[in-house]
Amino acid sequence: MASNDLLLSFPNDIVHNIMEKLPLKSIVRSKLFNKEWQNCIRNSDFVQHHLKHSLKNSENNALLFFKSGTSLYFVDDLSISPPRPINLPIPSTSQYISIVGSCNGVICIEVGSFSKSYILINPTNPTVFETIDFSLSHIFCNVKLKHNPNFFVTIVSGFGYDDKNDDYKIVYIWSWKNDKNSVKIRGMIYCLKLGKWKTLHPPNVGTSWNYCGIVNNCLHFVTESNNVIISFDLHEEKWGEVNFPDIKAKYEVKEVSIFEGCLSVLIKTWIYHELWVMKQYGITKSWTRLLILPIPETCRVLFYSTRVQKYLLSVNCRRLVWYNEVDESIEEVKIDGKLDIDDFRMVIGSLVPIQFKMLDHHLSRERKGLFGGQDDGDTGECREGSKQRRSKKCRTKTQYARVIFRKEL
Template sequence: MADYFLEDIVINILHRLPVKSLLRCTAVSKSWRSLITSPEFTASHLRFAQQVAPSLLLRRCIKSSERYELYSDDDSSSSLNRVAAFQFPFKSMNSFFTIVGSCNGLLCLSDDRVYLMNTVVLWNPSVRRSVLLPKPNLIYNSYGSFNQYLGFGFDSVSSDYKVVRITYVDVGVNPQIEVYKLSSGVWKDLSCCVELVPVICSRARQVFVNGASHWIARYMDSYDVVVAFDMCLEAFRTMKLPVLQGSDGQFRGRDLAVYMDCLALNLWHVPGAALCYSVWVMQEYGVEKSWTKKFCFDFTSVGSELLRPLWIRKQGEAVVVCQDGRLVCVDQEGGRVKDFGLRGHRSDTYQRSLAVDSFVCSLVLLERDASSLSSLPSDDGDSAGSSGSEYEKRSESVSKHRLL
């Protein structure tokens, strides 16, 4: 085809192809492979992909096996339509990995749900490439017990992916701040030049929005705020949470989320026998007065079968997990329930493993040769980098420190 069309036309066509088709195109010729694996093409293809509505990535743990599946987020559909299933090549030393975050087709996973294994992976399931991060500077063998909180995102200035690690060795002591850059492949200690006064005290997932990772933190006087780490500036800032009144002030659970590219706060509580759920959205990033109560769900008519919310769809429907593990979609009136047709399970492991996130397929990491990757072994012993025996030795040398 390249013999009959101008190069610009060929590139324009390739930009619009899905990742699966582009992987096949890398076998057409050396020039095509060089083009498709170039950082410039990866970035431009990602921009095209982001113009299309992102899909939903669903993770669940079935019989000690993690499953990652991609579904189209079509609000008009009565069921989720699966568009892809990714083979998960890693094995957690815990029941399953913690999903730190998703950004530009990359997932950041950490094996620290119960026991801290110092194992953090960047994984692109679309191109089946991964990077195992080196052990950070602060580990249990050297410092004893501590709590860690991770953030993952993209530095748009340097076009680099970063993981920030915040570790508390003792109460009242400033945390250690470390940043891993994919471009350098090493952890950098920022503790001497970066200060974080409020203490992150929630194991809820961070969210990446507007170029920063966000957590809920607390000052010593019990004043809660949102802490943001800017990936470009590598600095922290704080923002006030919305002033909650009425039933919102009686929440039992809360976490941060992203809704339509805006920072959001999810609140849920069980005043009686049914789940209540509300969503606040910061409509103008960084402007604390712009917090607005966007959605309010009253599931009284549904009954007590709903357990916890997982996601808010584009048109404001809530994806909720039931007590039997099924996923359902409920409108704001709480009277219309759509079962997505996914079989669930009542086990605690299954229900805790359920996670939903926005996802876009990309070519990130494709330019790296598989032989150069430090990757965890797959279940069948095949590894794109380090051998299975090397990982086993590393895991045995790491004390299974139970997180506080």
């Protein structure tokens, strides 16, 4: 019996159970095997089961992104592969891009430093995307610049998935000081299902907000005061607070992020950096010190590899190192190419679709999926009258990045 016939002879439930546990790379390639497998992989139940398994066993599907200038890159293997670009549909006039965040393998990228547009995309199928615009009229409708010559506004974006409403949402917050030097804060939220922006009322807790990530269906932010972590429940659309670790020693908060599904904070005592994680969300007493890092620079713990038993750290957002907790050794990770690297992000890859706009057919034929298979050109539908608008956006493109941690690392 031929190998193909042997595989097809297995009952569907057994095949599905096996495939749900496969790495993302293997699943994407298996779509070329036969139409039944393609239909299985596109099934929403299969996508959800595979996503749950990936979140529990993240190492097989860990993706690393970084940007350089207005381009985004991925690396296939940190030990041997040079960075490679993948195109994104952005205007040629764009001078700034940033990775807002990711959720369920869907990445949110913001284009522009003030009047923004957002791109939602899953890198396993980059020919399908959604573009969301934000108008400056939302900001200036109630602000009279002629009475405030020193007007200065700070902005921040957040992105997450509302699992109770099955909806992706983008939060946009801006703050400024009025004539009396008092802080004013406004916000907007975009719901993908509604397809429109609506008003938010963020708490007036200071300017210079920074987005930290999503945990427990809540987005998290900090301000320049670093007194408390601000939470925003995507389902209830209500604001809250999460306290920092309550320890006797004086410390300075250097970084708030998400590590292995937990809220984490990097603090600096008088000598070391320490990484603390909140084991039980919202419980202040559950803050636990996970690491003591003998590194003077500010760093972010991106990932722990059980295969090499080391932590991958982003140092000052510009370089990567492996850190061995046992012997406290540090190994520099070199990335080929003369790139001005900035903003490393770790993402868990998934099969979650973005079934909205698609890139032009001639462009999708030229582009392969991240794992070597052909992109699915039939996972989304073009909206009437949008083809010409998309072709203009695709004249120049940017790139983004991924890395799968294999056994060879």
